[in-house]
Amino acid sequence: MIRTGGVDRPVEISASGRLEVRITAADVGKRVSVRRVADPGTPGGKFTDTVGVLTSWDNGVLVITRRNGETVRILESSLVAGKVVPAAPARRRGPAATFEELARAAARAWQPLESERLGDWVLRAAAEKEPRDASARGTAGRRTGFTRRANSVLPLGDPGLPLDEALAVVRRWYGERGLPAYVQAATGAEGTQEMLCAELERRGWVREVSAELWIGALAPVADRSEGSGVVLSRTADEAWLARYRRKGVSEVALKVLGSGPSVWFASVPGEGEVPAAIGRCVVDGRWASFSAVEVDPALRRRGLATTVLAALARRALDEGASAAWLQVETDNTAARALYGALGFSAHHAYHHYREPDPGPGAVPQDAGTVRS
Numbered sequence: 001m002i003r004t005g006g007v008d009r010p011v012e013i014s015a016s017g018r019l020e021v022r023i024t025a026a027d028v029g030k031r032v033s034v035r036r037v038a039d040p041g042t043p044g045g046k047f048t049d050t051v052g053v054l055t056s057w058d059n060g061v062l063v064i065t066r067r068n069g070e071t072v073r074i075l076e077s078s079l080v081a082g083k084v085v086p087a088a089p090a091r092r093r094g095p096a097a098t099f100e101e102l103a104r105a106a107a108r109a110w111q112p113l114e115s116e117r118l119g120d121w122v123l124r125a126a127a128e129k130e131p132r133d134a135s136a137r138g139t140a141g142r143r144t145g146f147t148r149r150a151n152s153v154l155p156l157g158d159p160g161l162p163l164d165e166a167l168a169v170v171r172r173w174y175g176e177r178g179l180p181a182y183v184q185a186a187t188g189a190e191g192t193q194e195m196l197c198a199e200l201e202r203r204g205w206v207r208e209v210s211a212e213l214w215i216g217a218l219a220p221v222a223d224r225s226e227g228s229g230v231v232l233s234r235t236a237d238e239a240w241l242a243r244y245r246r247k248g249v250s251e252v253a254l255k256v257l258g259s260g261p262s263v264w265f266a267s268v269p270g271e272g273e274v275p276a277a278i279g280r281c282v283v284d285g286r287w288a289s290f291s292a293v294e295v296d297p298a299l300r301r302r303g304l305a306t307t308v309l310a311a312l313a314r315r316a317l318d319e320g321a322s323a324a325w326l327q328v329e330t331d332n333t334a335a336r337a338l339y340g341a342l343g344f345s346a347h348h349a350y351h352h353y354r355e356p357d358p359g360p361g362a363v364p365q366d367a368g369t370v371r372s
Contacts, residue, residue: 019081025057027084029195032064034082036074050074051085053187053194065197067188068330068349069210095286095323097215099191099348100156102287102325106213109282109289111259112150113252116173118166120157123173126150126256146253148209148352152182155196163199171355181355186213189348197351204356215325216344218288222313224342225303230311231267240267242274243294257292260284264315266308270296277304281312288316290326293335305338 023032031053038048052066062074112124126146159166167181174181183200185193201207233240236257241249249257257263260282270276276299280292290312295304313324326344328335 021079021082023054023082023084028054028057030054030084031086032082033085034062034064034074035080036078037080038078047080055194055198063198065187065194068212069187069197069207069351071198071201095215095217097323097325097347099186099189102213102215102347103154103156103186105284105287105289105325106149106327107154108284109260109291110147110149110256113255114177118153118169118173119160120155121159121166121170122154122156123170124150124152124154125174125177125179126252127177127179146250146256148182149184150256151179152184152352154184155193164203167203167355174355182208183353184350185353186348186350188346192348197353200353205353206356207351208354209352210349211327211329212346212349213325213327214339214344215323215347216339216342218313218317218322218324220343221309221324222317223310225307225310228307229268230308231269232311232315233265233267234263236265236280239273239275240265240278243267243278243296244292245294260289262319264312266312268304268308270299277308279305279308279312281316283316283319283321286320286322288313288321288324290324300334306342309342 019035021034023030023034031051033049033051035047035049038046050064050066050072052064052072054062055065055071056063057076060076062076062079064072064074066072107122107124112126114125116123153170159169161169167183170183171181183196183205185197185200187194187197197207236244236249236254257280262283264281264283266279266281267275268277274296277295278292279290279294282289282291290309293305293308316324324344325347326339327350328339330349
């Protein structure tokens with residue numbers, strides 16, 4: 001028998017002995033593995049296992065945040081086993097990296113036009129110029145910014161204020177710039193921010209976008225293709241921009257795209273003026289980041305993306321880098337297959353939380369669509 005929540009229950013006997021619940025509310029914030037009865041009211045019900053960070057344990061309900069940021073609510077009375085597990089399993093391949101190291105490298109690869117510190121947090125903005133006509137603004141009269149990464153808070157560490165006060169400062173800072181307030185937070189690796197995500201959600205902040213940051217060794221990418229025919233440049237010319245998401249790019253966007261320690265733009269010439277494929281790489285110490293990899297839809301599945309990545313990888317190797325990271329959305333099946341074949345794997349997930357709506361009668365906070 002085990003005793004959980006004041007209730008005695010029989011549990012199954014496994015080869016390793018009796019199952020036990022070895023976690024308590026004191027373990028909130030730790031990575032745990034729990035087993036529960038999927039349907040407590042059914043005799044002989046099936047077991048379900050959940051692994052993640054225990055973000056709360058209140059009123060007989062546990063909340064566990066999985067690697068991808070998904071939250072799972074579990075009745076304490078359904079538990080049959082639970083234990084604290086290591087914060088991060090040992091990686092079997094690819095470069096070792098901490099979350100903070102990668103988060104800072106990612107921030108340097110997409111730099112804002114304006115930033116301000118709030119304790120250990122960094123408030124970042126890269127907004128378009130104020131339109132003369134208010135009707136040209138976002139759907140609620142707010143300006144828009146180029147990429148959420150350059151228009152969100154990077155909360156690494158302590159803001160130096162209680163959370164509610166810090167979030168009030170954040171909302172005021174972005175409001176003064178006509179922007180919606182976003183906080184970028186991560187889950188799924190040692191040192192990530194499951195507790196902050198849980199606190200934001202409790203306060204009504206809305207998770208709008210989730211993606212994953214993948215890492216891999218650089219040399220295998222360089223070896224995949226000779227990269228012949230790829231043109232490398234320090235600047236994004238009009239032809240490169242014509243392929244980039246096939247939309248007009250503003251002066252602000254150009255500044256963000258060109259930011260970083262050592263930036264390279266790759267193009268594969270096409271039959272017309274628009275390149276058949278493009279890519280962007282930022283070399284930063286031992287890391288190289290890949291982004292903006294786009295291929296003419298009519299020419300996909302011909303290895304052009306691999307050719308672009310290989311050429312950029314060789315340039316990064318020449319500059320002393322040895323590892324690479326990239327960001328990919330969870331529903332981008334084609335990109336995930338490509339990067340997996342090149343030896344990349346997920347390190348952690350990251351999420352952008354938008355400030356809650358202010359309520360009836362207040363100026364709406366939504367600024368329409370902002371790319372991640």
